[in-house]
Amino acid sequence: MAALLEVRDLATHFFTRDGVVKAVDGISFSLDPGKTLAVVGESGSGKSVTALSIMRLIQEPAGRIVDGEVYFKGDSVLAMNESQVRDLRGDRIAMIFQDPMTSLNPVFRVGRQIGESLMLHRHLSRKDAFERAIELLDMVGIPHPRDRARDYPHQFSGGMRQRAMIAMALACDPDILIADEPTTALDVTIQAQILELMSELQERTGTAIIMITHDLGIVADMADDVMVMYAGKQIEYGPADSVFYRSGHPYTWGLLDSLPRHDVDEKGTLLPITGQPPSLINVPSGCAFHPRCRYAREICPREVPASREVGEGHFAACHFAGQDGFVRGAAQAGGEVA
Amino acid sequence: MIKYVFRRILQMIPVFIGVTVLLFILRAPGVLPGDPVRMITGERPISDALREQIIKKHALDQPLHKQYYIYVTNLLKGDLGESYQRRTSVVDIFADKFPNTLRLALAAIVIEIIVGIAAGIISAVRQYSFSDVFVTLSTSVLVSVPVFWLGMLLQIFFGIRLKEWTGGAVFLPMSQMSSSQFPDWVHLILPAITLASVSTAYVARIMRSQMLEAMGQDYIRTAEAKGLTRRAVIFRHALKNALIPVVTFVGIDFGVMMSGAILTETVFSWPGVGREIFLAVGQRDWPVVMGGVIIIVVIVMIINLLVDLSYAVLDPRIRYGGAQE
Ligand SMILES: Nc1ncnc2c1ncn2[C@@H]1O[C@H](COP(=O)(O)OP(=O)(O)O)[C@@H](O)[C@H]1O
Numbered sequence: 098m099a100a101l102l103e104v105r106d107l108a109t110h111f112f113t114r115d116g117v118v119k120a121v122d123g124i125s126f127s128l129d130p131g132k133t134l135a136v137v138g139e140s141g142s143g144k145s146v147t148a149l150s151i152m153r154l155i156q157e158p159a160g161r162i163v164d165g166e167v168y169f170k171g172d173s174v175l176a177m178n179e180s181q182v183r184d185l186r187g188d189r190i191a192m193i194f195q196d197p198m199t200s201l202n203p204v205f206r207v208g209r210q211i212g213e214s215l216m217l218h219r220h221l222s223r224k225d226a227f228e229r230a231i232e233l234l235d236m237v238g239i240p241h242p243r244d245r246a247r248d249y250p251h252q253f254s255g256g257m258r259q260r261a262m263i264a265m266a267l268a269c270d271p272d273i274l275i276a277d278e279p280t281t282a283l284d285v286t287i288q289a290q291i292l293e294l295m296s297e298l299q300e301r302t303g304t305a306i307i308m309i310t311h312d313l314g315i316v317a318d319m320a321d322d323v324m325v326m327y328a329g330k331q332i333e334y335g336p337a338d339s340v341f342y343r344s345g346h347p348y349t350w351g352l353l354d355s356l357p358r359h360d361v362d363e364k365g366t367l368l369p370i371t372g373q374p375p376s377l378i379n380v381p382s383g384c385a386f387h388p389r390c391r392y393a394r395e396i397c398p399r400e401v402p403a404s405r406e407v408g409e410g411h412f413a414a415c416h417f418a419g420q421d422g423f424v425r426g427a428a429q430a431g432g433e434v435a
Numbered sequence: 436m437i438k439y440v441f442r443r444i445l446q447m448i449p450v451f452i453g454v455t456v457l458l459f460i461l462r463a464p465g466v467l468p469g470d471p472v473r474m475i476t477g478e479r480p481i482s483d484a485l486r487e488q489i490i491k492k493h494a495l496d497q498p499l500h501k502q503y504y505i506y507v508t509n510l511l512k513g514d515l516g517e518s519y520q521r522r523t524s525v526v527d528i529f530a531d532k533f534p535n536t537l538r539l540a541l542a543a544i545v546i547e548i549i550v551g552i553a554a555g556i557i558s559a560v561r562q563y564s565f566s567d568v569f570v571t572l573s574t575s576v577l578v579s580v581p582v583f584w585l586g587m588l589l590q591i592f593f594g595i596r597l598k599e600w601t602g603g604a605v606f607l608p609m610s611q612m613s614s615s616q617f618p619d620w621v622h623l624i625l626p627a628i629t630l631a632s633v634s635t636a637y638v639a640r641i642m643r644s645q646m647l648e649a650m651g652q653d654y655i656r657t658a659e660a661k662g663l664t665r666r667a668v669i670f671r672h673a674l675k676n677a678l679i680p681v682v683t684f685v686g687i688d689f690g691v692m693m694s695g696a697i698l699t700e701t702v703f704s705w706p707g708v709g710r711e712i713f714l715a716v717g718q719r720d721w722p723v724v725m726g727g728v729i730i731i732v733v734i735v736m737i738i739n740l741l742v743d744l745s746y747a748v749l750d751p752r753i754r755y756g757g758a759q760e
């Protein structure tokens with residue numbers, strides 16, 4: 098069976114005054130209907146650019162998809178003309194963004210903004226679209242939806258705005274919902290509500306979700322698959338359980354170690370990854386993570402690590418991935434640092 | 436909302452008193468040179484009896500605050516006094532001139548809106564293109580060109596150099612209009628372009644920068660992600676946001692134009708409010724100056740209020756005196 102979305106060796110670069118920013122450099126994954134893929138990585142690792150590339154929303158000529166393939170239900174998205182891509186956007190693939198404060202247009206009523214894609218893709222009249230928008234607001238749990246549809250975004254709280262964004266994205270019943278850090282700008286309690294809402298709606302509508310986040314913790318319950326990105330590269334990809342429990346990459350270990358753990362008492366130490374993410378113009382040679390990796394050896398700055406299969410459908414791009422004894426927690430002392 | 440309007444109208448009262456008091460002080464004996472009676476009669480010799488009569492008629496023997504009281508009382512009755520130079524009421528003079536000013540202001544504002552907004556949008560949508568560079572350069576030049584100089588340049592070019600071709604149409608001052616072989620609006624072209632020039636350049640620049648700012652906002656990406664065409668994204672989502680400051684500028688500018696464009700009207704001998712005040716200042720025709728300034732102040736205040744109210748219509752985030760959140 099062909100995957101719903103298939104991304105192969107995707108590379109998107111920005112051509113700036115200071116040099117070429119390799120924002121996304123060789124990403125591959127596939128997404129099946131109704132499944133959830135979590136894309137995890139530090140800020141600046143290329144998560145948003147990956148999402149925008151799939152939607153073909155990279156602003157040319159500064160940015161360009163320089164390599165790779167994106168197939169939606171077997172059709173090449175990159176080969177489509179502008180109007181074919183527009184038919185996809187908002188209809189088959191919808192997207193919500195990080196900051197619900199700024200992602201809604203301040204001068205249009207919320208109901209109108211939700212109804213807009215229905216008028217566009219479903220050719221509903223303005224009135225019918227507005228009625229449907231009210232139902233959608235109700236579906237995402239906004240009280241008094243009929244009144245609230247007439248409100249402007251500034252009359253909504255942050256959490257309600259993100260709910261409205263979700264309603265907008267689900268208006269045309271898309272096959273894929275790309276959520277780019279949908280809870281980062283929200284308080285912790287609201288975060289949990291929004292994630293719960295998304296899971297619940299996914300169950301109801303069968304929409305596949307690409308959940309972008311910098312926090313592995315929040316996707317633990319939701320994700321079927323996890324992809325970890327570092328400096329524009331895919332460094333680990335596989336089924337969520339496998340990645341969480343049998344991760345093959347020291348960077349992922351770092352992410353896991355920096356999660357606050359509820360099962361350990363106060364002695365449980367948080368181990369943040371030291372150092373700064375690299376500039377994407379001068380990406381370190383060999384393995385991009387080597388300057389910050391405490392297991393780095395002589396080969397690491399020299400050779401780009403290939404992606405190795407460390408479990409079923411589970412890949413890690415590290416020279417030592419899968420070797421005996423090279424597992425999270427074992428080499429903790431860091432005695433092997435070159 | 437009604438409360439807000441009411442408060443704004445109340446706020447106009449001190450401004451109004453301030454302006455009129457200032458004008459009264461300016462004409463107090465010793466502040467500006469000249470004997471008020473001489474201003475009225477001119478240089479011809481007059482009898483003491485006539486002098487007495489003039490002083491009585493214009494209440495010039497009264498103390499200043501008394502004169503002010505009389506003036507304001509008449510003003511509230513809609514009487515702005517009588518011109519010193521012509522024996523006509525100030526209200527009649529301006530009632531005669533105002534339609535000319537209004538016509539010129541409307542023509543200029545139409546140019547300003549159409550040309551300014553279009554140039555700004557084109558310039559922003561095709562950033563760094565030839566059109567953008569052209570708009571940016573020409574607006575930089577226009578904002579620094581003195582209006583009267585531009586007016587004279589246009590007159591020389593179209594009225595003298597191209598006289599054969601235009602038949603002198605665009606050069607004629609209004610006084611000759613009745614005998615002109617051209618329809619009225621032809622005579623509006625050059626003064627309207629002159630009056631609109633600087634503002635059009637400003638509108639284009641504000642429009643360009645606002646449009647660029649709007650197009651960089653997150654909600655534009657949201658609109659694109661919905662699958663809207665570029666045209667819909669620009670003209671629906673970006674434009675409505677970008678227009679808000681432009682509307683304010685145009686509105687206030689219209690207020691200024693309505694109150695008479697002194698330079699443009701003078702250069703083109705356009706018989707409007709501004710030129711009338713300009714002439715009255717030269718002749719020390721005090722009631723005309725004072726009446727004219729009062730009319731201007733009232734018009735500007737009313738238009739500013741309308742602009743502020745239109746802001747609330749355009750930008751839902753602003754609701755004057757609305758319900759607290
Ligand atoms: N329009 C752009 N021009 C130049 N560089 C860009 C642009 N958009 C993103 N980048 C760069 O691409 C890299 C990845 O960005 P992004 O995908 O937004 O990261 P994140 O993982 O935080 O979502 C960053 O280094 C960013 O500076």
Ligand SMILES: [Mg+2]
Pocket residue numbers: 141144145146277278
């Ligand atoms: Mg991002």
